[in-house]
Amino acid sequence: MRFLTPIAVLLGCCGVLPASAQDLKPAELIAMKRYKMAQLDSLVQAKGFKKVKTTEETGFSIYMYLYQVVEGSTPVQRNLQVGLRKAIHVLTLEYGVWSAADSANFVGQLSRDGFRRVVKTLPVIGTSHKTQAVSYKKGMEEISYSEHLESGEKLYLFSVSNEDYRP
Helix, strand or coil, rough: CCCCHHHHHHHHHHCCCCCCCCCCCHHHHHHCCCCCHHHHHHHHHHHCCCEEEEEEEECCCEEEEEEEEEEEEEEEEEEEEEEEEEHHHHEEEEEECCCCHHHHHHHHHHHHHHCEEEEEECCCCCCCEEEEEEEEEEEEEEEEEEEECCEEEEEEEEEEECCCCCC
């Protein structure tokens, strides 16, 4: 696996080796959607992520965090993209991992935490094709899951949002 630039990650969107301090747990990802930006920034940086890009506009802000190391002989990359639309009070967190093992570990944590997998089949507008939307739900909490090809590598993406975010 080769490391991808944060810009490639930003253009493609917006996990986890077995329990290291640098991964995000499902419960942390869900909790962070209620954190103030300073608290969120502090937690993510304490886990070893570096803020690599900030875009602040009148209508929205995007903060990109990256964790990138070699553990043993294995390159590890994880990223968190935080999107904030202050005017309409929406915060979106997208946690990406670049390893199938990281993804499987995160999904395993979701299952152990009582989340159930939900798959919806949706039509692709303008075609006869259909696509599937995958999420994990527990009560009112939901984490969306998707996979994307980025520069020939697969990105496994877990995302949550808060549509009533008060910074």
